[in-house]
Amino acid sequence: MTTTDDADTDRILDGITVVDLTTFVTGGFATLMLANQGAEVIKVERPGVGDDNRHSGPPFVEPNAEYDGPGRTADDNGESPYFWTINYDKLSVEFNLKTDSGLEALYDLVAEADVVVENFRPGTAERLDVGYDDLREVNEDIVYCSISAFGETGPWSSRPGYDLLVQGTSGIMSVTGPEDGDPVKVGLPQTDLITGMWAAFGVVGSLFRRELTGEGDRIEIGMHDAALPWLTKQAGKAFVGEQPERMGTKDPVLAPYQALPTADGYLNVGCGNQKLWEELCAAIDRPDLAEDDRFASNPDRVANMDELETELAAVFRERPTEEWVDLLADERGLPVGPVYDVPAALDNEQTEARDVIREIDHPALGTVPVIEHPLNYEHADAGFDGAPPLLGEDTEAILQELGYDDAALTRLREEGAIPDA
Incomplete structure (x- = not known):
């Protein structure tokens, strides 16, 4: 985002390639943070379906009827704005990992990459032959990040999980909502985003360690674990035997520290x-x-x-x-x-002055809004340059960069590893 005029405007993660095997928000937000810092993030998506988050809506936005370039929407309804917010500045390839040639194409991609991020349920990556040990054989220096709901050990490790479930298990819902009301979910996917931030932090730390030692690493993170450190003052009460409770907008240790009604809000x-x-x-x-x-x-x-x-x-x-x-x-x-509503939060004099909301050119939609990330360096650059990708729009280009010629691409299509052009 903001740099000084004489700053070195290289991005901190320029030259880092991330293979994103994730769906939905946890891994998607982690790799989004890496993209914002200059990493090339390549989403590997299921042919014809893509990331489940492409189907999250309504609302959906119809693409321009005249667009006839590579890629396509993954849903007859159009493009999901929710998908945009987690996938700016990424590339998209469609590989069928249940085919030998699709798996081989992924291995070729990983061989040239620095990071792999996945959020399968524990054991699934290994069954698909894309686990850490599988990919280390392809690239021994890889930084591999595994995200799951409850981690890979413990009695809950095999349970499926979403943000809602982890907001419950982490105690967040027990301290959110009206004082005499029911437990309330935070109105955004908080534990998904918390976990994504921890994952990005871990990846950058492992890349730094690799610079020092030459060794790759594996990071394993559970959403439940990731949420607990955010309890802070509520955990402090629990540690001394007190029971944190729902307090509306009030705070357990400060007063006044809350929302109060005015004449109009x-x-x-x-x-x-x-x-x-x-x-x-x-x-x-x-x-x-x-x-x-x-x-x-x-x-x-x-x-x-x-x-x-x-x-x-x-x-x-x-x-x-x-x-x-x-x-x-x-x-x-x-x-x-x-206390603003969301449209007012996105459109006010402070947000505008900080240039947080911008527009990015999109091949099939004209332009799309983008929420910039908040890091402003003195001697580096950050920010999003590219739109969220259409499903599979970069499949052929990336394979060609890996050395696949027209005959090889035809073979992949015939074997069901990639979609027809």
Whole structure:
């Protein structure tokens, strides 16, 4: 994204090739992060079907009728915008790994690669002859990352898993939602994304180690394991015998630190220390709250959260959200902010100023929006250049780069290893 004028604009992972055997979000987000840092990511997809995430919707977007280039949509409904958000800047090949020649094509690809990422259920990669030991015979220096729901050991290792299930097993749902309500799933695939970030971190660490030692490695990660370190303050309570509970938007160790209703919406108010609390009371013309014994210190406020919420809600309902933001955040420098819906989060003056949302040319759709990743280096570049791929659009080009001539491509089609052109 942002660099200085005289910066070396090489991307950190330029020259790294990643073979992506994953479907859906966990592996897809991991390899997306690697693509953002300059890696060439090649998705290996099932012929005619592709990544399951291509079918996630509605909504879908119809491709341009006049497009007649390589690749195609994987769904009669069109392209899934959800798929875009996890697959910018990748290439797509269709290999049938259940054929000998399709498997051989994958081996040829891996022989030239640096990283392989897979998220099969434990044991499946080995049954498909694409496990770590199989691919080490092809490329002994490969960095191989295996992602599964519960890891490869333990009594749950053979269970299937999705984000929903892991939000449950990790305790996240038990502390999310209204205080007296049912457990609530976080409204985005949080444990998928957490796991993808851990996986990308592990891959980069293994690549660094390979630079030092010359040795490849295998990374094994379970979604359940990946989510647990994110419990932080809730885990801290559990470690001393307390039971973390659902608190709505309130926080277990800070107050006020929550969303409060305004005249036209909601305002997040976060006072991380005593000075900010006292300044907030003065700014809203309620100095009496700072002097109230119930709210004198942060432990007092945490112990009396409900009473504090009642007092503050009565004040903040007097004005609309933006007036409070202008008064408290912009004029007084206090930590308050609006609660936006998703369209507003994607389209506001701050998002625009940081150039987070851009458009990328797409061969079959004209342009598609892209959410940039947040890393801004002083002496390197980052960001997405390419659109999410159509299914299989790079199959022939990549095979030709690997040395397959027209006769070899014809043989692969005849043997069902790749689709007909």
